[in-house]
Amino acid sequence: MLRSSLLFASRSPAARTLVETTPLTRPVVDRFVAGAAVDDAIRITRELVDSGRLVTLDHLGEDTVQTTDADATVEAYLRLLRLLQETGLSENAEVSVKLSAVGQSLPKGGHRIALENARRICSAAGVVGTTVTLDMEDHTTTDSTLDILAELRMDFPWVGAVLQAYLKRTEGDCRDLASAGSRVRLCKGAYKEPESVAFQDKHEVDLSYVRCLKVLMNGSGYPMVASHDPRLIEITGDLAARAGRKPGEFEYQMLYGIRPTEQLRLAEAGHRMRVYVPYGDEWYGYFMRRLAERPANIAFFLRSMLSRG
Numbered sequence: 001m002l003r004s005s006l007l008f009a010s011r012s013p014a015a016r017t018l019v020e021t022t023p024l025t026r027p028v029v030d031r032f033v034a035g036a037a038v039d040d041a042i043r044i045t046r047e048l049v050d051s052g053r054l055v056t057l058d059h060l061g062e063d064t065v066q067t068t069d070a071d072a073t074v075e076a077y078l079r080l081l082r083l084l085q086e087t088g089l090s091e092n093a094e095v096s097v098k099l100s101a102v103g104q105s106l107p108k109g110g111h112r113i114a115l116e117n118a119r120r121i122c123s124a125a126g127v128v129g130t131t132v133t134l135d136m137e138d139h140t141t142t143d144s145t146l147d148i149l150a151e152l153r154m155d156f157p158w159v160g161a162v163l164q165a166y167l168k169r170t171e172g173d174c175r176d177l178a179s180a181g182s183r184v185r186l187c188k189g190a191y192k193e194p195e196s197v198a199f200q201d202k203h204e205v206d207l208s209y210v211r212c213l214k215v216l217m218n219g220s221g222y223p224m225v226a227s228h229d230p231r232l233i234e235i236t237g238d239l240a241a242r243a244g245r246k247p248g249e250f251e252y253q254m255l256y257g258i259r260p261t262e263q264l265r266l267a268e269a270g271h272r273m274r275v276y277v278p279y280g281d282e283w284y285g286y287f288m289r290r291l292a293e294r295p296a297n298i299a300f301f302l303r304s305m306l307s308r309g
């Protein structure tokens with residue numbers, strides 16, 4: 001119920017104004033977001049890389065309805081990629097892109113525009129020697145995103161994508177994508193989805209995650225295990241061992257600000273551990289999804305408001 005309300009609010013302009021104009025929100029946002037400026041993103045990336053972790057950077061923004069905003073997002077990624085190269089970070093840091101931020105949700109020609117914009121970002125990533133992973137948004141975008149992935153991979157075979165275990169279709173998508181060179185980031189899924197397409201029960205989502213992970217681990221692609229769930233992390237170790245995968249042949253991924261001690265433990269144990277680092281001004285949707293995911297995050301938010309109020 002609370003999760004549904006928060007996910008509903010994540011797409012409500014009125015709720016957005018309310019949350020964004022509350023000054024007390026900021027310290028809580030800072031827990032999950034590297035900062036507003038690209039320099040903040042680079043500074044945090046440096047800290048994470050120095051501690052043995054890998055990074056994927058997300059320039060915040062989604063559901064863009066103006067071509068000029070989509071263009072500005074592309075420019076922001078091009079600048080970020082240049083800076084990653086100049087600071088020597090491009091070997092350990094890649095970028096994550098939401099196609100709706102680069103045009104997918106434009107009313108006219110969105111699919112084509114998003115493909116062209118994503119292509120520009122991939123070209124720049126290729127030049128600086130890093131990779132791009134396509135985030136996955138609500139289920140109405142899944143087909144378009146996977147089509148764009150297939151187009152991009154013809155020129156840039158290293159482009160990865162996110163699949164969401166809560167979608168009933170995902171086990172099949174994992175089979176389709178578990179091939180050589182294919183990078184798949186498997187997560188549970190963060191949007192409000194109807195029963196017709198998504199498992200609603202947490203336990204069913206977890207079971208689906210394990211089925212999907214088995215497919216990816218037994219395939220010949222590169223699984224990226226995006227979860228903070230201790231049980232799934234343990235199961236990942238078992239499945240990887242059974243599939244004969246060594247530590248460098250898959251990776252763990254977590255969000256910036258969530259379970260940092262566990263991130264370090266995995267990195268120190270010799271695993272590839274990548275942190276998803278969002279930065280920029282457009283933090284609202286991302287922040288609300290993080291609150292929706294975990295009651296403790298809401299308690300943290302309320303506590304910090306009360307202690308300052």
Ligand SMILES: Cc1cc2nc3c(=O)[nH]c(=O)nc-3n(C[C@H](O)[C@H](O)[C@H](O)COP(=O)(O)OP(=O)(O)OC[C@H]3O[C@@H](n4cnc5c(N)ncnc54)[C@H](O)[C@@H]3O)c2cc1C
Binds near residue numbers: 187189226230255276
């Ligand atoms: C790298 C990355 C990329 C992502 N990209 C996408 C995307 O493109 N599309 C999308 O829909 N979703 C994406 N997500 C979000 C994802 O779908 C989930 O909403 C999110 O990861 C929470 O699910 P979980 O697997 O951590 O498990 P949950 O069911 O949220 O939590 C399971 C358990 O993990 C532990 N845990 C979780 N959070 C915390 C915390 N804050 N502190 C301490 N313990 C905690 C607790 O033990 C909890 O019981 C991404 C997540 C990651 C890590």
